[in-house]
Amino acid sequence: MTPTTGRDGATGPSVVVLISGRGSNLRAIVESQPPCRIAAVISNRPDAAGLAYARGHGIATEVVDHGAFAAADDPRAAFDAALRQAIDRHQPALVVLAGFMRILTAPFVDHYAGRMINIHPSLLPAYPGLHTHRRALAEGVRLHGCTVHFVTSTLDNGPIIVQAAVPVHAGDTEDTLSARVLVQEHRLYPQAVRWFVQGRLSIEGSRVRLAPPAGSPVPAQDGTLVVPPLD
Numbered sequence: 001m002t003p004t005t006g007r008d009g010a011t012g013p014s015v016v017v018l019i020s021g022r023g024s025n026l027r028a029i030v031e032s033q034p035p036c037r038i039a040a041v042i043s044n045r046p047d048a049a050g051l052a053y054a055r056g057h058g059i060a061t062e063v064v065d066h067g068a069f070a071a072a073d074d075p076r077a078a079f080d081a082a083l084r085q086a087i088d089r090h091q092p093a094l095v096v097l098a099g100f101m102r103i104l105t106a107p108f109v110d111h112y113a114g115r116m117i118n119i120h121p122s123l124l125p126a127y128p129g130l131h132t133h134r135r136a137l138a139e140g141v142r143l144h145g146c147t148v149h150f151v152t153s154t155l156d157n158g159p160i161i162v163q164a165a166v167p168v169h170a171g172d173t174e175d176t177l178s179a180r181v182l183v184q185e186h187r188l189y190p191q192a193v194r195w196f197v198q199g200r201l202s203i204e205g206s207r208v209r210l211a212p213p214a215g216s217p218v219p220a221q222d223g224t225l226v227v228p229p230l231d
């Protein structure tokens with residue numbers, strides 16, 4: 001659980017990214033060069049491939065292995081307490097869950113209210129939980145996609161920041177559909193992080209308001225999507 005060296009040169013608010021695996025969303029965020037400092041990448045799994053990517057880019061990494069808390073009276077609470085300590089050492093303005101595959105306790109989530117975001121591979125509120133692509137295929141939906149949202153103590157719930165929809169094609173498998181969605185995840189998540197650190201997101205009840213960029217009018221756009229396209 002020892003932090004490694006930090007990333008030189010980057011400035012702005014501090015952001016901590018939590019991962020469990022591959023880390024392709026982490027990579028998309030880093031490559032987008034957001035106006036913030038990625039202070040640390042923390043994984044609950046020592047073998048998460050995203051850790052090597054972070055280290056290779058001079059970002060501090062840390063492992064808080066959930067398996068190490070199995071013998072605690074309340075393993076979930078003990079893990080969340082250790083994770084919170086590891087995160088708070090960096091005093092982040094924002095905590096980014098990027099493929100972090102743990103259910104978090106309500107006190108943990110409440111501590112980061114309004115400053116923790118998640119990406120989920122479905123058009124929430126459809127398909128919270130696991131196997132979203134498989135479930136979308138089984139139900140024959142025409143549109144699937146991904147959602148970036150603020151985290152609340154209800155799983156895969158919380159004020160929605162941005163969503164992208166993709167068509168479901170006739171021959172799709174879980175692999176082809178998840179690949180199509182992942183391309184959109186990599187567009188959405190860097191944008192959501194950027195909006196947050198620019199101070200442009202505010203939560204109003206269950207909705208998120210996106211302020212226009214300083215000095216610019218709200219762009220006029222009709223974002224209607226109909227899939228398949230009409231004749």
Ligand code: GRF
Nearest residue numbers: 022023024025099119120121
């Ligand atoms: C993504 O599909 C994300 O939406 C889901 O887990 C996957 C993580 O992928 N929560 P990666 O680790 O960012 O590549």
